[in-house]
Amino acid sequence: MKRLLIDGKLVEGERTYPSRNPATGEVIGEAPDASKEQAEAAIEAARRTFDTTGWATDVPARIRGLDRLYEALVEHKEELRELTIADAGATRMLTHGAQLDDPLEIVRYYADLLRTHPMREEIGEIEYQGARHRRWVEKEAGGVVSAILPYNYPNQLALAKLAPALAAGCTVVLKAAPDTPLVTLALGELIAEHTDIPPGVVNVVSSSGAEVGELLTTHPGVDIVSFTGSTETGRRIMAASSRTVKRVFLELGGKSAMIVLDDADFDATAMLAAFTICVHAGQGCALTSRLLVPREHHDAIVAKAAAAMGKVRYGDPTHPKTFMGPLISERQRDKVDGMVKRAVAAGATLVTGGEKAEPGFHYAPTLLGGVDPDSEIAQEEVFGPVLAVIPYADDDDAVRIANNSIYGLSGAVHGRDRDRALAVARRIRTGTFSINGGNFFGPNAPFGGYKQSGVGREMGVQGLEEFLQIKTFGEPVT
Structure with a gap:
């Protein structure tokens, strides 16, 4: 003891x-x-x-x-x-x-x-x-x-x-x-x-x-x-x-957005988004839990993200090849599952996941498509392996949706035009930000958020x- x-x-x-x-x-x-x-x-x-x-x-x-x-x-x-x-x-x-x-x-x-x-x-x-x-x-x-x-x-x-x-x-x-x-x-x-x-x-x-x-x-x-x-x-x-x-x-808390610009590498970004939300079963305040995609590419990117989620190995955390372990408790798993069910009832599409797994408190990697940016699943912190895909019209709309949150902890943007991606990043009101997969985290890097x-x-x-x-x-x- x-x-x-x-x-x-x-x-x-x-x-x-x-x-x-x-x-x-x-x-x-x-x-x-x-x-x-x-x-x-x-x-x-x-x-x-x-x-x-x-x-x-x-x-x-x-x-x-x-x-x-x-x-x-x-x-x-x-x-x-x-x-x-x-x-x-x-x-x-x-x-x-x-x-x-x-x-x-x-x-x-x-x-x-x-x-x-x-x-x-x-x-x-x-x-x-x-x-x-x-x-x-x-x-x-x-x-x-x-x-x-x-x-x-x-x-x-x-x-x-x-x-x-x-x-x-x-x-x-x-x-x-x-x-x-x-x-x-x-x-x-x-x-x-x-x-x-x-x-x-x-x-x-x-x-x-x-x-x-x-x-x-x-x-x-x-x-x-x-x-x-x-x-x-x-x-x-x-x-x-x-x-x-x-x-x-x-x-x-955080409800960070990953913005996929229309010139991004959709395959690489969808893979990154899917795996990122599964890090420690989504139990990270800075994880990008909202995936903002161009409206005309929504279905294609959702399909790529779903395929990537299917490659996430989850289960026994002691195994060296397991990528995702369990949620911390039955209480937390019930909370996550309840939010997913309410999201589907509110109009989101359950693409993959949304299931409990045994033993312990495991929850399948979950992808929701066509999410309303004002809905509970897009506004409240889930703290689980749940990625909400939100379509947007143009760069200004993406910035508006990303900033449409009481939170301002982190975020990401992906696009081949680096100057355009950086311009978008500078308009997002968060304390940390990743551009094209860049890692900002380290002992010498200040970490914290804006707003709530x-x-x-x-x-x-x-x-x-x-x-x-x-x-x-x-x-x-x-």
């Missing part, structure tokens, strides 16, 4: 709850269900450590801590791989990329960035009341961070919050997602047993209910809330955090700045 990490000690919860393998539905372990008192102890440890120790100002110690954390993660990577497959339903194939191997490099990136990032900037002298005054700006740690995770990419999202927060000099309470607690608790055990990060700097808790999360967003001892999850929950967190005017980072997809940026230099405060100084020149 995994344990909580509170003030440098690995402790059991007062009770436990089961974590299930979504590929089989079987219980794979018990997670500690942290009490409110244990969550308060974690916050108090982080607060005391920040206020009374040198962690916030000792840059060399923070570099050493991040270096050792990276080494420990690499040393225990294969254990984490098997746990990620079992706990999150991630395919073995995906753990060699975005589910595990790639996220480890976030720690390396911030350790190296901390070695060179300027924490002081001269802003020049001014003359005031007959005297010269020198002014400068210093950057210092923002304080105690509540970092709250979703279930879909537990390693990526934990390290994208934890590494820059530690680099900035903050202390952290990291809350695991209820559906994937074991992976995040394993990270806490690695920190406690294989690094020299001081007690209280990192605290890791798990909980099956909402009480602990609510405490982490309202407690007066918390300075910064970093949350990734649904837009609905993000709205509640922003409201709750406002009572103590906390700084809030939110990385929320969130506030702030994760990763890159901007990700570090989220956890820093700015202090401006002035003194007379003598």
Whole structure:
């Protein structure tokens, strides 16, 4: 059984709850269900450590801590791989990329960035009341961070919050997602047993209910809330955090559009669109779940996408050739299936998929054609392997449909005329964008959204700045 990490000690919860393998539905372990008192102890440890120790100002110690954390993660990577497959339903194939191997490099990136990032900037002298005054700006740690995770990419999202927060000099309470607690608790055990990060700097808790999360967003001892999850929950967190005017980072939902221009390679683009929505069974906020196609080519592109979906190998995530694994839970699968059924009832054409598969919580890759851009399936985040194909009239219409969303996280455009494709991309109101299959993602690339997809940026230099405060100084020149 995994344990909580509170003030440098690995402790059991007062009770436990089961974590299930979504590929089989079987219980794979018990997670500690942290009490409110244990969550308060974690916050108090982080607060005391920040206020009374040198962690916030000792840059060399923070570099050493991040270096050792990276080494420990690499040393225990294969254990984490098997746990990620079992706990999150991630395919073995995906753990060699975005589910595990790639996220480890976030720690390396911030350790190296901390070695060179300027924490002081001269802003020049001014003359005031007959005297010269020198002014400068210093950057210092923002304080105690509540970092709250979703279930879909537990390693990526934990390290994208934890590494820059530690680099900035903050202390952290990291809350695991209820559906994937074991992976995040394993990270806490690695920190406690294989690094020299001081007690209280990192605290890791798990909980099956909402009480602990609510405490982490309202407690007066918390300075910064970093949350990734649904837009609905993000709205509640922003409201709750406002009572103590906390700084809030939110990385929320998405309904990203892939625009296929009339000069695009339809075969390649249809293949890419079909496989992209099946990455981690569609459980990714930045995945392009809307495919916008020229009206006159709709049927041809739908046929090509359907053929491509037929090539997606899904099922047992432990098999090295499986491309798509299960949804995280029966609850999530029922949600996806219900949305597909309502889409068909509203007039969309079910081209392929729309079926549950056993064992576990698998769902067949699903393609819907002729989708109304204002319908539920085109407006609401599905978080499943469901691609909605929407016809458009011209470039202006494609831009209008792509921007017809409360979300603004990501998107893509495909067309042989690069200048035209770039012009379309610049008109889409999203935080990230891919042109002709280009990859923007990496530890040094800021990630986040416009509109109701969130506030702030994760990763890159901007990700570090989220956890820093700015202090401006002035003194007379003598």
